[in-house]
Amino acid sequence: MWRFAGKRALAAILVLFAISVLVFLIFFATPGVDPAARIAGRNASQETLAQVRQSFGLDQPIWVQYGVMMRHLFIDRDLTSFVNRGAEVIPQVTQAIPVTLSLVIGAAVIWVVLALVMGVAATAFRGTAIDPIIVVLGVIGVSLPVYWLGEVVNLITQSRLHDTIFAWVPPLGYAPLSDGFASWSLHLLFPWLTLAVLYAGIYARVLRSEMVGAMNEDYVRMARAKGIGEWRVLIRHALRTSLISVVSLFGLDFGALIGGAALLTEVVFGLQGIGKLTYDSLQNFDLPVILACVLYAAFFVVLANFIVDLLYAWLDPRVRNV
């Protein structure tokens, strides 16, 4: 297990390095695009441009530029915005991280619990109304634009029905956990539900198809032959092996959400997370902030994938030898 973890950690570091190079090349080496003008923002003066060139070593070879950029980002952590003159970028990012984590982790808990309940129920009551419900939810989940769903939820809870049944919904925005759990979770409730709806159905569908397959396996027949109750067979035997595919799916989705897919949800619900920060810097073309957000997000994605790899190896020991 430790050897496996070490190998995966090394691979993760290599991937991170490759991503940083890729992002750097996109911003600094795209043909026909002047990186100094990009960093300085729209309508920058000649002095600003010269300052940017000097600060980022843009007159030097490309690998020196890469080194300078990474130093600003990760070692000195003193990257400053040129659009919002002098604003330090890294503190903005570190302030935004808890918001994104709160949103994604909360939503993930809801959709995983929903998917487990629906998946197990659908397996136990195969061929009943639960099956089509899961299929429909799954198709809707992969078909609805999340930002649009969020806007519709806002329309209902913040405007149309806000005077009656949704009067308890607080205004859009984030309340830190230090202000109390109730306020934190109330502010995040609808963002959580919006995200969870999109994933619960497809997860339940995956879990159901895996579990139905497992119910025909020899070890399930064996468990039944020993006289173990049907529910116990379902939960202790069929569910555990079926979780493997759900875990690998979860790793991809969780990483993708932390690293940008939650952006749309944050924008729609006015949550000041990494995604909203990226969006705001997109609006006024603040390239240092975009760069920092993308690289920090990529870090979390790679970290999430790494943890999932370990979890996967723990659930299925055969993976460790690959």
Place this chain on the structure above:
Amino acid sequence: MSTSTTSTPSTSATRSAGPWLNAWRHVRRDKAAMAALFVLVLVILVCIAAPFYASSIAHTDAFTSNVNGTYVVDGQTKPVLEASTEGLGLGVNPIGPTWTSQFFLGADNQGRDVMARMLYGGRNSLMIGFVSAVICCVLAGFVGIVAGYFGRAVDAVLSRALDVMWAFPVYLLAICLSVVLINSSVTIGPVTLNSGSIILPILIIGIVYVPYVARPIRGQVLSLREREFVQAAVGAGAPDSRLLRREILPNVLPTLIVFLPLMTAINMLTESALSFLSIGVQPPDASWGTIINDGVGLLYTRPMVAIAPGIMLAVTAVALNLLGDGVRDALDPKARLRGAV
């Protein structure tokens, strides 16, 4: 010995129907897939008819702002945009849905007919989704086949490149590329793409999803290489070109076709998200994403501007996904798409 024992009175064909015709028959029996196909064709036809709708039914130009326009209701002439009476009175209130031929869904904040714009926007959304899906499948098919067939160093390089793209969140990659490219014209060799060109989002979206398709294709080619019929062709001395064309490609093609409707749905959603963030389709062009973005500012007063294109998008995506499931069942029931399904 004789073929007459197997022939039935109703068929005159001596050959079997072939895999493609069989697959089509399979899809035709699938009620959900056929309903989805019907909805899809309907959406496409309606969107193709956008210029006709704008000129002959709504009598409007969907692309020029109409701030001082007027509209006749019950014999009274009213402005399309009225000064807002709520709050500070700074904004404007476009007319809401009239449910008649003019301004069926109301107007946006520039006084343009939302219904006409939605039909024009649908052309862009559908076109971008489909063309980028084709680009994605062709690129991914090429990369997957080359990596799986030639193996060794070629595979190692291509697979690592795919791994990095896979670990890179799709939206962030698309955002990075859009930010750099969308506001300036780009010259690559002899080709110059103007800023705001619709080709940019197509290329960006087509490229970012390549790993999603290329990885399963590569795996399939790896296992195909070990199969008896391929080994037999190798033993018979067939060159690489013939092996790829006659043995590998025909077996990979069904999987690529299964991916096509699913990728079209995903790409349409991605396009709309990028347009919603104003880094996709650029004004004055429209897509469903840009119209939803226009509608956000009017959400609480004129919700139809944002809701209607979202419904169109969701309906189209549902239809594409159902059709994709049907095509998969028909062509490649064992295909593992979307992670583990």
